[in-house]
Amino acid sequence: MASLALSFTSKKEDESGLSSYYNNKTTIIQEARVFNESPISPRKCRALLTRIVYLLYVGETFGTQEATTLFFGTTKLFQHKDSALRQAVYLAIKELATTSEDVIMVTSSIMKDMQPNSEVIYRPNAIRALCRIIDPSMAQGVERFFKAAIVDRNPSISTAALVSAYHLFPNAKDVVKRWVNEVQEAVSAKQSSSFFGSGGGGGGYLGFGGSSQPSGPQSIQSTSNIAQYHALGLLYLIRKQDRMAITKMIQQLGGGKSGAGTTLKNPMALCMLIRYAAKVMEEDPNVQKQMLDLLEGWLRHKSDMVNLEAARVICEMKNVTSQQLTKAIAVLQLFLSSPKPVLKFAATRTLAALALSHPTSVATCNVDLESLIADPNRSVATYAITTLLKTGNEASVDRLIKQITGFMAEISDEFKVIIVDAIRSLCLKFPAKHVSMLGFLSGVLRDEGGYDFKRAVVEAMFDMIKFISDCKEQALSHLCEFIEDCEFTKLSVRILHLLGIEGPKSPQPAKYIRFIYNRVVLENATVRAAAVGSLAKFGINASDSSLQKSIHVLLSRCLDDVDDEVRDRAAMYLRVFNQKRLADIYIKEESVFSLAALEAKLVAYAKDPTAAEKPFDVSTVPKISRAQAAQEAARPSTLDMIGVPAPKKTQEAPAAPSAAEKQSAYAQQLADISQFSSYGPVLNSSANPVQLTENETEYQITCVKHIFSNHIVFQFNVSNTLPDTVLEQVSVIMQPTSEESGLVEDFIIPLTSLTSSNSPDIVYVSFTRTEPDQYAMASFQCTLKFISKELDPSTGQPEEEGYEDEYQLEEVELSAGGDYIIPSYVTFGAEWDRLRSGPSATETFALSAMDSLKAACDSIIEVLNMEPLGGTESPSSTSVHTLQLSGIVTGGGGKVLVRCRMTYSRGQGVTLELGVRAEKQEACDLVVAAVGG
Template identity: 85%
Template structure:
């Protein structure tokens, strides 16, 4: 026995289990007479293990094993019968003709059959039956759901949950039974509540029926499964969900709740948080329930309620007091899981409410030395966000001690917190930069090194005193940097910031070393960086030296490096080329350029004329680099949460949205003759409330001679189909638009993805920028679904639904945000159309609110960070944009003053290439 055990240890389990051919050959053991339960159980275990590790059986192989396994139904061994159910449940998804064993399974589902068999039979039947057969087994599931044996009830509830996507209408009819299971006063489970395992207590003889005794428990696990199914049935009806939460919550104290299972209460808390997020009107009622659960006897429920309160929108310090007190108690708990959960929640909350979390700082400081380094990481991260300037040096010393003991994931969290702290306390930049440069030399993966580099980049950008020292640290880092992307980014930064330094020549050696020692990608980036030093050099000698270095690059083995060197040598000799290729701060938006080029190539008429690039919006080079490398904003700290993770993709840019709309419109044949789209609104306008049965949003597309309104319509009623769905638009006044046609939706069933109604208008005078307001009515024929067939009834009734008004506005629909160098462009447009007017914005209570409102109305890009006022009383904002339809560039200078009582006074200065573009901006603000 010892020898066999040793051999198994050496060879591993894979040689025994991972042999599909051997298992198929050994399946003949199912045909033995008499059947050996021990051998059959061992073989079934190997089959299930293979499926668990990802092995796949072909259809024929799975069918053979499936029907070989079903021959074991006649044996009386209970443990073997359970393994049979487990195996056929897993093989049923691949095997053919599995429906043939339904009758055998149904025998074990009868109320008078053995209790040990019924849960397994229910779970297996759910996998085997066709959705159309669900109605035939309805009475068995209803009886099982309300069965007094928890294992049977839980099996039926979980199986119903899995059956719901294929047979929604049938499962919805079981709502009364599910409600009864939720409200069960006495509930329990066997073996500590594990409702999905086996329920046998074997005697010494090995007989599966000897010594079998159910072990009672007070876990009430059935309530957890029943609540999940009940929510699934009612999730489309928000009022029903709200009522369910209030009934099961048991009032303000939570003491009268019918839910005894802690996991069920946690799930109910999450449903309450979701309802609050969707409907702020019920927040007060839900907060009362959540505060009641803060006093529950289960730590799990206490934490879930506290976390839900901390993650609420617009939560105030007064509402956070009780939940923070609960989390503070968890900080001193002997259980690591409670300390980890509490510190992570407080770290996330500290982003928005640092003053409230600061009350826990004493407890958090004691956790810095906690043996669980994950707890210590979140504790130090929270302290960094809530501490004062005096505590920075002490915290930095404590961090240095355990950085080598934690994983890269937690190192990134620490670095991001320090990055935020640098901007909060710029006077402490020396100690923080020393820390960052130190960890930059430590071992670590790409994500960790990228986080450190990004933090140093932010210090260079926002803290001028540390720029030269930070650049030196980055130069040392690229000497032995193993990540090409980081080297390229640092070389780009050195090319942008190095020429402005007091001694630019000290960076050139580090850059040229990359040309000699690195791969082709880094060498090409180094050549571009060297060229920037040459173009911006004041000293003629330095310019000649850069020319010598670039000449050496002409012999490089890579063509990209050679081409860049040749181009930049020519650029160094001609000032006009230098202005266009190096000193120019803006580039075309790549997504917009691509969409315009695609439209140009596909238009047979436009291909005869030169491509017009003036209508393509521009973005700054810095913004292009930031979009490509860092989707998060400066104040984003990488604290994992249920709502936002670091793996979440960044939202699409405005140009990417425009490109997506262009692809969508190209598939509509009625719009093929309209030509290219000049502009599409990037933010759909919500025309209905979020909780209504019909959800409608509107997107406006501007063509040269037409305006197309795109209505995205969703039907949330599960038992109703809408046919001939259209939107009737009535202009409030003479709009200068003539309706062409409406493209309705033939049929709209309940779905999360919307269908599209198009309404087209002709612009009577295309050279003018028409504005209008429309009353909109959603018209359709409503038909009920037949519950038995799922088909809509033959007869329906016409109905209509009033929508919010749709406006075709002067600024938002005809102007595209576009970057430009404001001072140069402002001087260039001095001879063009100009206008200056003064407006009183009495409703604005701050300069920041005025800036946000003006940007939203005009849909223009704020330049140089001027969208954020540096003073509370006086501010100047600079805006840039392009007017569609050949309107050209338009610039706006907003001079604002704020006084209490009178609001904001705005002096609006406009310069544009054309007069009508200038008037358009004034009309947008004045309207």
């Protein structure tokens, strides 16, 4: 009854607000005098420490003076022998240490509990607390304690030391690296002793509510080998920079093809080892065969967790074949009939992802997947039906969509998006079934849902409008109905923009006017402005003169709008209605300037000391389509230096910077280097760094080329992956393979020192263009030169003596298209006709090595580095194709357009007719030379 009364009292206190007073920071600080009482009351102190930790947990902050007072008050409790109180003390000082001052003074008290002869229950807590308190410079002084704890037979002590080493590693790398032998031993050791030993308290892990007296020996034995999981993670962290050591570690711990000989007994440790194997395969494809043998062995492991992780990694391998997937898919198929929901969920999710690239291989599981459509777990059912949509045939589409409709209201928006994306890809796969799929999309568009879900449905309809002409009218009608009640401004604006493009082309454009004008009357200012722009497109592009008059009347009414943006747009469009030239520029024009590129060139122009002598040349700024401009505007701004190699992608990696953003970042990066201040603005930089070394080598070098009006600068991004070696006086020696390269070396900006911690870093090599009007094309043999010195493990400083060394790199080429041409969007038909009377060239080439039109298109785009503007039919489905490209030649070369007419014959490859039109003859010659070379 007492406990029942207590529970009611607590609930009553919570309701009346007394609980907030009880856990008030001021009240707790006042009650901290309990720490100074004599004798100490373990029960009162534990309760107060619990309240302190609770406040920190919920986000309360203590001032420096408050935290210091509580911290040193807490440390006075070390004199009491109560084990549960001691654990609470350690937890509190560990949390308060980040805010308090002079916390190092308590180090000696903590280290007493770290001694091997102290109570076993104290040692793990003491290790964790000491890790938070000591200064990185003191790590060497406690090294022997950590080494002994890492190899301790008690798993609680070992795991505490290993996890603490994780926290110490960022600030004391050199010290932690010396523990590698002990960590290796912890990985291999089998720990089966009691978890707390003979001195554990009876109050659970923290012991807040346990007895104040130590209990007898624990009977629970640890068989999880959890220390292996922590030790493996720390071992990888220590050896992370040495790719060969990581590969060797995986092979040694993997246990061979069968996986039976592995020393790792903990399933989580094996899962982590599998993820390391996946990283190694991604970085070095040469070891894929060895890693695949290990993964297939783990498919037969007794742990379901290990089986799933191995199957997932195999399914996500690059360039994996159907034969290599057979065993992994068989394991996943077994899990589809498992009674455990988590196994079914993991298996269906993995198969759903694999179905995007290997639908035929996944189709063998379709019978099992169909039985999961009615699964009570809707997450499993969602992935099952999504996979069926990707692998099924055309005859099953109607049946699957009917089944989906039944449970769409029962699942979250996250899974609704997954299903809509599957329908989106199915629309393009089976266009004949567009009626049922469009009906499904229009139905879910009327359902309740968040922005991400509604955006996915709208994007799916956009794709249907773009690629399936038969459903365009119906899809536009559904979108018109949707914006009547749309609560998301962004979606309304996008739909209005699409209506302005597609509506005037429809047989009855007038039927969309009412929906658009309703937005002018009923919506917010942003949507009203978009509606005005859409109406203007109808007035300019519609062939019906009466419709133009109606649009003129509607826009005139918008001149009285309360928002200045709406009024200004309406006034501008009314002004250009009767002037074709202005209408073509402001309404019909589909391209706009890339804002990132425009900003970079304006900044460079403003910094150019000769800028006052010449006007800004806007023709050198590349253009992009309005759709690309919308994406660019949504992307976060990036002016950070991006010249160094990018880190490996993670699952939540940020969006990669666009080409224009890269150009802007490079321009700012070069402007900060005094040696290049007289070069003027950079005209172009390589779109992607060129890899000059293999992935598994100890030095990683990439090259970026920067084109100036009279100079060319080569930027070498150099990475040192050897953790115990420092490179000094690092430079790159470039030797042209031809004497008539048209380039003369100016100088090299070397690196004074390069370690694995400060790499990658940059070496610059500058050349002068002897004939700036010519587009120099040359190849360079490159050699990395440096002085190699070993690092002293005790001090971390390089040794005095080193040795000169050099490393041969891949050749660097200056190419015609990739380095001198900038992609730029234009309306191809109008621009092609405009350049009819200008310089032109036509050549025919036989591309015998190309086995398809798609491969030929990809190769031409890569060689010329120009903006693809579409063409005729898709190159993957026909033997005849026309590819249209547009670009700007740097250094005043002007615009250049390319029309590639291609035919494919089996056995003979691709025949290419290359047509070029440009503003200058040099641009035509450059394009022909690029393809012919």
